[in-house]
Amino acid sequence: MKFQLLLEDLIMELSGDEIHKKYYSKIPYDVFVSIVEADPKSIVTAGTIQKIGKWCKLLINLYQKGTLQLEDLYKATEYLEYVYLHNIQVDVAKVKSLGDLYNIVKQYILEDKKEFNDVLEMLPENEYDKIYDGSVWDIYVPKTERAACWLGVNTEWCTQWGPLSLNKKHRDRSNQYSRYSKPNDPLYILVDKNNPLHKYQFNFGSKQFMDVSDKRINHDNFFNSEINREILYYFFPSMHKEVDEKQLQSEFKIADILPANLLQILINKIVGSSKNYLVNAIKYGNQDELNVAIKSDKIIDEPQIKNGYLVLSVNDIEGDLYNFSEVIDYYHSDIDSSWQRVYDDTKDRGYSDFEDEFQDIFKKYYEDTFSKSYDLKHIDYKKFYDAYFKMWIDSEDIMDDFATDVADSSYESFQELHQAEINNASKHLIVDLRYNGEYDIKIGVGDFLMFVLKKDYQIISDEGNTLFSVLEDYIDYLNLPTEYENLYDYQITYPKYDERNYISKNIDGFFEKIIDNPESERNCRENTFNFSKIKNKYFNNYSYEYDVKNQFKVRIVPNSFNCEENTVLVYYYKKDDKDSYVEDYKGKVKIDNLVPLLTNYKLFESRKLSLLSLIF
DSSP: OHHHHHHHHHHTTOOHHHHHHHHOTTSOHHHHHHHHHHSTTOEEETTEEEEOOTTHHHHHHHHHHTOSOGGGHHHHHHHHHHHHHTTOOOOGGGOOSHHHHHHHHHHHHHHHHOOHHHHHHHSOGGGEEEEEEOSSEEEEEEOSHHHHHHHTTTSOOGGGOSTTOSSGGGTTSOOOHHHHOBTTBOOEEEEESSOTTSEEEEETTTTEEEOTTSOBOOHHHHHTSGGGHHHHHHHOGGGTSOOOHHHHHHHHHTGGGSOHHHHHHHHHHHHOSOOOHHHHHHHHTOHHHHHHHBOOTTBOSOOEEETTEEEEEESOOOHHHHHHHHHHHHHHHHHHTHHHHHHHHHHHHOGGGGHHHHHHHHHHHHHHTGGGSTTOTTSOHHHHHHHHHHHHHTSTTHHHHHHHHHHHHHHHHHHHHHHHHHHHHHHHEEEEEOTTSOEEEEEEHHHHHHHHHHHTOOOBOTTSSOHHHHHHHHHHHHTOOOSOOOOOOSOOOOOOTTSSSHHHHHHHHHHHHHHHSHHHHHHHHHHHHHHHHHHHHHOOTTTOEEEETTTEEEEEEEEEEETTTTEEEEEEEEEOTTSOEEEEEEEEEEGGGHHHHHHOGGGGGGHHHHHHHHOO
């Protein structure tokens, strides 16, 4: 074959000029040199070929087939650089064009460069919609998990986690795209045309409005900023043009995101020329009309309109209004004690909820440290895991170190979640306790006007629709919280090995002690192996029970195994007159004595003496 002959010529150090004349004379020499030079491993000096790279033959074939243009040689060079860098195996028979070569290396290009425009070029168009093309901003809606991952490149959003992520450190986390993206409530990804690193992700249903670092935006600053005016007008077109009533109602459904000044503008458009007396009194803020529309012996000052709120001062609060105030106070308290709350929650959930995370740390320790140290490379991971994992998770303070690391890295997200709940509720209702024990009730004007219109309240008075009954209806209308519930939907960042955290220091110190005491380590390993064999042979992984000739049952507690003592906690059950099992003994038994008890049921006939002799 010609390619084999070319290799032979190269071995014999045939010059590039001679190769050209012998095999490629139909290609102009300067073109031939340009193609050869496109291979990063070729060496061309002053137009003379000194060395021909491995993939020159492939490039020449593509050129001869017409699927590689000279103006695209720079692309061929870039693609081959990735082939060499990552030692990619290329099946030349399947490379029919430069595009085929690109498909082989595109994932590496994305991972290395992570440039948004490159990502967008590689993402199939049927996986996303570009719904807005503005002068400053573009807005995209991802339709697949891959699109969410790739459009979210260079962010910390959980929707770009998972195996498809372009960020390797996020691939071991679960992608949350399906959790947030719904048919009638999509994800919106907002990208600055001039700086694609400047982007946001919006999801109205979950009230998630996040910047690139996955921090919640300040709504007031964001929508009142001139640079974001395009975004405001896209989601709220009524802010700059006339729209129909259907559009106004659609905007009002997502109006929670608007600052008070813009919300008031939207409300005024929606309310229009209402004939409702209470609505107009609030809308125009006429003091005399407010005094007539809202009358109650509970109110100690005149009703006022301030900064987008209807403010009512009262002596006391009751019912759901009181409960709402309590819930908000609890959320504030949660923020103040956020670190301790995350720590306690992690400790309370225990090892079983974080089994994967513990095993990841353990395996990473083995790969990075243990397998390269102590002249113990002959111990493969399975042996290492069987011998040491249970010892490690049972060691003193391990859960405390894990919970400390989780709290250190996650408490700010916990704070943000609770603050977001407070902020969302505060747009609708605020209960402020005065220094003298009285209260200021601040009611968001926009929502309250819509509520009043829907309920057709014309006046609030002690004789009719009383102040607190109306407020209870309002709280129910907006589904504001009246019972405290723990909020768990915060972003938990789990510790990893070798991140200068407590659990890394703990596992390092743990194994340093074991290696410093090789005899203890050897005994523990042997005892663990022996216990594992017995457990696997005699006990199933569900009940850990062994039936002794249908007369006794023996149940072990695997987590109670102590490798240094070589004991395990055992329960013995015997049958009663009703042919059911009742507990007859509970205690620690040495592993060496466990099998005789299981296989010789006659020992149980004199079990008290037998057990006493077998325990320690």
